[in-house]
Amino acid sequence: MRVPGLKLVVSAFLCLLCVAAAAQAQDFSKAQRAEIRRFAANNSLFVLYHEIGHLLFHQLELPILGREEDAADNVATWILLNKRTKEADLALAQAAEGWALSGIAYDSGGEESDYAANHSLDKQRAYQIVCLMVGMDEKTFRPIANEYRITTDRQDSCNWDYGTINRSLLGLLGRDNKSGGGTEVTVTYHGAGRELQYAADAFKSSGVFDQVADELRNNYRLEKPVAFNARRCGEANAFYDPETVEVIFCYELMQDYMDLYSGSLAAKPAIKTKTGKTKPPKPSAEQ
Numbered sequence: 001m002r003v004p005g006l007k008l009v010v011s012a013f014l015c016l017l018c019v020a021a022a023a024q025a026q027d028f029s030k031a032q033r034a035e036i037r038r039f040a041a042n043n044s045l046f047v048l049y050h051e052i053g054h055l056l057f058h059q060l061e062l063p064i065l066g067r068e069e070d071a072a073d074n075v076a077t078w079i080l081l082n083k084r085t086k087e088a089d090l091a092l093a094q095a096a097e098g099w100a101l102s103g104i105a106y107d108s109g110g111e112e113s114d115y116a117a118n119h120s121l122d123k124q125r126a127y128q129i130v131c132l133m134v135g136m137d138e139k140t141f142r143p144i145a146n147e148y149r150i151t152t153d154r155q156d157s158c159n160w161d162y163g164t165i166n167r168s169l170l171g172l173l174g175r176d177n178k179s180g181g182g183t184e185v186t187v188t189y190h191g192a193g194r195e196l197q198y199a200a201d202a203f204k205s206s207g208v209f210d211q212v213a214d215e216l217r218n219n220y221r222l223e224k225p226v227a228f229n230a231r232r233c234g235e236a237n238a239f240y241d242p243e244t245v246e247v248i249f250c251y252e253l254m255q256d257y258m259d260l261y262s263g264s265l266a267a268k269p270a271i272k273t274k275t276g277k278t279k280p281p282k283p284s285a286e287q
């Protein structure tokens with residue numbers, strides 16, 4: 001049984017762009033639709049690694065110095081950075097872009113309560129990803145850090161940020177990595193219903209859920225079995241539930257990412273700077 005108070009919420013999205021995006025969907029080319037699905041899958045992948053961060057913190061009883069949500073983002077970034085593949089680099093770049101876009105679309109930081117929330121502001125989450133990227137590999141990621149207009153001084157100091165996180169996570173997770181895996185993970189895709197069927201199919205066919213489940217089986221030895229459940233939740237979100245040792249991915253979140261990127265494609269000139277200084281067109285669903 002899940003205790004709502006213990007849910008660890010990765011992000012709270014309102015589906016403000018759904019109607020606008022749905023209206024535009026037929027306007028996109030086949031290549032653009034594939035691009036939209038890839039963006040949504042890459043952002044979902046980042047979120048899943050973020051939930052894995054929560055899972056590892058709790059199941060391995062790891063120390064967390066600082067806000068857990070920030071630490072979970074750092075785990076997600078660190079895992080992807082250390083894959084050293086073009087696909088993982090793209091996933092990180094698109095995860096940063098996803099936070100930058102959602103920060104604008106949902107006015108993250110627009111309310112005082114945003115500053116008291118357990119998550120950093122969306123734009124800060126974007127910058128933190130890019131900072132760790134350039135902190136790990138200056139040569140490869142300097143262009144993206146420049147695109148985000150992170151100053152050279154800050155880019156240089158990001159090396160310290162990355163080094164601290166790398167040392168900490170290697171120390172905490174290294175020994176478990178060497179265990180050769182053995183975590184029992186079950187993956188279930190629940191029914192989506194008509195409205196979310198496309199998003200559910202896109203999520204399943206992207207393979208990100210099964211990929212992360214496999215890595216958990218192969219790289220970590222957790223005592224308790226872990227359930228991966230993809231389902232409709234009534235909100236665009238993802239959770240780690242410590243009571244049931246469950247990672248829940250909501251189909252609504254995949255839909256939300258597709259809507260977010262559809263909106264940015266439709267208004268590309270306004271959003272391309274990724275600096276948060278320009279606004280996208282007002283979503284038509286917003287009342």
Ligand SMILES: [Zn+2]
Nearest residue numbers: 008009010072
């Ligand atoms: Zn979280």
